[in-house]
Amino acid sequence: MRILVMMLLAAITVPMLPAQELKQIIGIPENETKEERKAREKRLAELRDSIAFVEANMAIDSSYFVITADRISLDNKVNIMAPEASTNFVLVQGDKAIVQLAFNNGFSGLNGLGGITVEGTVNNRKKKITKKGNIEYEFGVNGISISAQIYITVYKNSNQTMVYINPNFNSNTMTVYGPLVPYDRYGDRYGNQIFKGRTTP
Helix, strand or coil, X not given: CHHHHHHHHHHHHCCCCCHHHHHHHHCCCCCCCHHHHHHHHHHHHHHHHHHHHHHHHHHHHHCEEEEECXXXXXXXXXXXXXXXXXXXXXXXXXXXXXXEEECCCCCCECCXXXXXXXXXXXXXXXXXXXXXXXXXXXXXXXXXXXXXXXEEEECCCCCEEEEEEEECCCCCCEXXXXXXXXXXXXXXXXXXXXXXXXXXX
């Protein structure tokens, strides 16, 4: 485990070093075989995933996180692939939350981005770890005139999520798939910031 941590830290902090020097720092043998390299890369990927899961769990506990959409499903019928991450997200900051979907469909929608933006107070938080090791987290968002119930599943040993959104203003349910990260590290990792549209009245 110590070797894997050193490998991960080296990969993060010294990516610009020459390959030969990097190998020496993290202890990769000169005569490493193809099978050994694959095994090492697999262990490193598993370690990254485990760290991402721990970070996601801590971010939920602190109530400061953002989930950006890689895919959106509407009523389990229509799939929107690769939506704009900066405008499709679930953001929690303490007791406040924003849930926004922007479909860029040529119509301004309720939020000016072709979708909806629900902003309000977080209530009725519930969290548990399932037998499979997944995190299940749910809460409500109460806005001025609309609200939504949010159900988040964070899959074991990853920060990948499935977010089920049940709004009170219509019968259309929405499911968002994407990573959960601490909000204060989102910009550092993804190089952009989220953009909030007009809040639904």
